[in-house]
Amino acid sequence: MNNSQMGEQILEGLGGPENISHFTHCATRLRVTPKSHGAIDKDKIESTPGVLSILEQSGQTQVVLGDKVEGVYNEMLKLPGMKNVGEGTVDADDNDEKKAGLLTRVFDVLSDAFRPILWALLGTSMILTLIVFLQQLGFFGTYTDLTGQVVNIDIVNGPRLSDPDAAASMLNEWRLKFPFWFILLAASLSVLQFMPIMIGATAAKRLGANMWVGAAIPAALMTGTFQGFADVATDGVVQVPFLGLTIPLYVMNYTGQIFPPLFAAALLAPLERFLKKVIPTMLHMVFVPMLSVLILVPLTAFLIGPFGIKFALLISDFIGNINEIAPWLVGALIAGLYLFMVPLGLHWPLNAVMINNLQTNGFDFIQSPMGAYNFAVFGVVTGVAIRARHNKLLRQTATGAAVSGLLGGISEPSLYGVVLRYKRVFPLILVPAVIGGALISMLGVKSYAFAFTSLLSIPAMQPAPLYMIGLAVAYFGALVGVLIFGYDSKTSKKALEDDATEGETVADRVEENKTSSVAAGLAGAGVAGAATASAGAHRSADQASDTTTAASSSDSAASADLPWAGSNNSGLDVPAPLAGRAIPLAEVPDPIFAGEKLGKGAAIEPSGNTVYAPAAGKVIATFPSGHAVGLRLDNGAELLIHVGIDTVSLNGQGFDVKVTKGQQVEAGQALLSFDRKVIEDAGFPLVTPVLVTNTVKFSEVSAKTGEVAPGDDLIQITA
Structure with missing residues (x-):
């Protein structure tokens, strides 16, 4: 499925353009503020190949796509009805965002304010990284500093000399000697230094105000006119007479500050709305921005700006004081808590503090231990890629996540593709991350x-050498942990078996397990653990009849009681999940199912009353009405098993669901049972569609017809 097709299916799941109030993206996620959460079809979005996860946070629906996000986002903007959605502003009256808690809404706005800038910030910062690296190598030469030591030339921070005039003179000499590198240095510092203007624009737009007015307010405090007050200030304060009062003006350097423009934008949005209500529409263009600037620039200069800077310093000083006393504690906490903060979006305030530290102090002590968390995550997914040698799909996911993480530094593909699916790896991440983070901070890495x-x-x-020690502890500690303990309960239980048969090939294992119907059915995919299904060959008609009777009389039959035949030719075939007569989808009395709108597959007129998992996999959808269940099989097929037509109207009457969303299931495990009499008395057809909802991922999906028992061949899939 290409980006355009993914975008179409995701947009349908979001309820179409008419349900989108705000649409943007970050490094790994589509961020959508819907007008109605009830119009969103999460199952449709989750069933889209390439979607790692879907989250609901602070009124937003976030679709996690990993490194595909920008391509899909751009394709979605081209779809009908999306032209004017783009990065539109949010009207709190038109969506459910107002239902979110205040703190989560603040974090949400903070992340959306940073998101458009992140691209430029990371790009320019990597230029700065290059310059710092060259300085460390002595690329620019050496000089004698104020301590009498011969040190490498530092064009980023300038010469360290006791005489300011001599320092300025030497810096000018460096400018003349390395003009090209000073141009690159200017490029690398551009986003950091003018961050207030950019944040003012993006935050204002996110909150529904004019973005350029939002940019103009902090820009006013960065002009030479305002900064000229520093020349006449006494201890940084100028007494300003106003309406018979004397108001103190604290003259501060707003270059690189983040919180003042955020606070100013938070006031600009309601002020604009008020002005638009009291000023005639024909005068909006002139008087709304004029009065906004007239009110908020002085208010920011006197109150909001100093408060914002003090607020940032308070957070930074608090963490910094702890860092002075027990640096290992700061490193351990940051590296450990990031595993929980990133999925919840709570890491954005720390990012703001990091940027503020870089601009104020020239360095930061938060980001370096954060690297231990990232590398512990990358170590775990590398271990999963090695261990999952029988699960091709998982191995591909883990390998891609590890490579993109190690080279790009983005942890979300690893989190949503692997980590959150296998909670067993949490301690395998936390322990080495905490140790590595504590070590990095204790060694003074900044x-x-x-x-x-x-x-x-x-x-x-x-x-850098000390930093690499901490990263190595985190990465290899997590990697070795997965290799020893496995990544889920199945792999840990099978560890000794895997070690004992290390020299066998996959083909040997498949041949050995051909008596197991599911193992044979999954042979092409090489899925480990399939041998948990019971042994048995295809049954005779008498045996099938016996099994059907058993399925009808009991809804708790274990997999050992059912011979799951499967196919000996393809690892993508899907056995029948219940007993009955298989018919073509075209005969289902429902145009959506009959027209294969939800995917190809088969339908079964049931003779039993229990639906079983046709193969090992994960439950990705259950419904309050209990009439259907969605599965993502280990072989990559995604199924919807829908008992009856229009049975959702029964509101759960006659249905007993035995699994929960997110639960791992084995072949032959009971998923749900149903009371045939209740459904028939209500007048609903019992015919049960079994659909491959990600049909577009495969070359061909076909199905057999006739009598089937649980475990018989039903759907054939060609990769």
């Missing part, structure tokens, strides 16, 4: 540029 922590950004952390 970051000198804002960058996603990866192999390529190592030079941004100094001293």
Whole structure:
């Protein structure tokens, strides 16, 4: 499925363009603020190949796509009705965002304010990383500093000399000697230094105000006119007479500050709405921005700006004081908590503090231990890629996540593709991450540029050799943990078996397990653990009849009681999940199913009353009405088993669901049972569609007809 097809299916699941109030994306997620959450079909979105996860946070629906996000986002903007959606502003009256808690809404706005800038920030920061790396190598030469030591030339921070005039003179000499590199240095610092203007624009737009007015407010405090007050200030304060009062103006440097423009934008949005209500529409263009600037620039200069800077310093100083006393504790907490903060979006306030530290101090002590968390995650997914040698799909996912993480520094593909699916790896991440983070902070490693922590950004952390020690502890500790303990209960239980048969080939294992119907059915995919299904060959008609009777009389039959035949030719075939007569979908008395709108497959007129898992996999959807269940099989097929037609109207009467969403199931495990009499008395057809909802992922999906028992061949899939 290409990006355009993914975008179409995701947009349908979101309820179409008419249900989208705000649409944007970050490094790994589509971020959508819907007008109605009830119009969103999560199952449709989750069934889209390439979608890692779907989250609901602070009124937003977030679709996690990993490194595909920008391509899919751009394709979605081209779809009908999306032209004017883009990065539109949010009207709190038109969507459910107002239902979110205040704190989560603040974090949400903070992340959306940073998101458009992130691309430029990371790009320019990598240029700064390159310059810092070259300085460490002595590329620019050496000089004698104020301590009398011969040190490498530092064009980023300038010469360290006791005489300010001599320092300025030497810096000018460096400018003349390395003009090209000073141009690149200017490029690398551009986003950091003018961050207030950019944040003012993006935050204002996110909150529904004019973005350029949002940019103009912090820009006013960065002009030479305002900064000229520093020349006449006494202890940084100018007494300003106003309406018979004397108001103190605290003259501060707003270059690189983040919180003042955020706070100003938070006031600009309601102020604009008020002004638009009281000023005639024909005068909006002139008087709304004029009055907004007239009110908010002085208010920001006197109150909001100083408060924002003090707020940032308070957070930074609090963490910094702890770092001075027990640096290992700060490193351990940051590396450990990030595993829980990133999925919830709570890491954005720390990112703001990091950027503020870089601009204020020239370095930051938060980002370096964060690298231990990232590398512990990458170590775990590398271990999963090695261990999952019988699960081709998982191995591909883990390998891609590990490579993109190690080179790009983005942890979300690893989190949603692997980590959150296998909770067993949490301690395998936490222990080495905490140790590595504590070690990095204890060794005094600091970051000198804002960058996603990866192999390529190592030079941004100094001293780099000490930083690499902490990363190695985190990465290899997590990797070895997975190799020893496995990544889920199945792999840990089979560890000794896997070690004992290390020399066998996959073909040997498949041949050995051909008596197991599911193992044979999954042979092409090489899925481990399939041998948990019972042994048995295809049955005779008498045996099939016996099994059908057993299925009808009991809804709790174990897999050992049912011979799951499957196919000996393809690892993608799907056995029948219940007993009855298989018919073509075209004969189902429902145009959606009959027209294969939800996917190809088969339908079964049931003679039993229990639906079983046709193969090992994960439950990806259950319904309050209990009439259907969605599965993602280990072989990659995604199924919807829908008992009866229009049976959702029964509101759960006559249905007993035996599994929960997210639960791992084995072949032959009972998923749900139903009371035939209740459904028939209500006048609903019992015919049960079994659909491959990700049909577009495969070359061909076909189905057999005739009598089937649980475990018989039903659907054939060609990769």
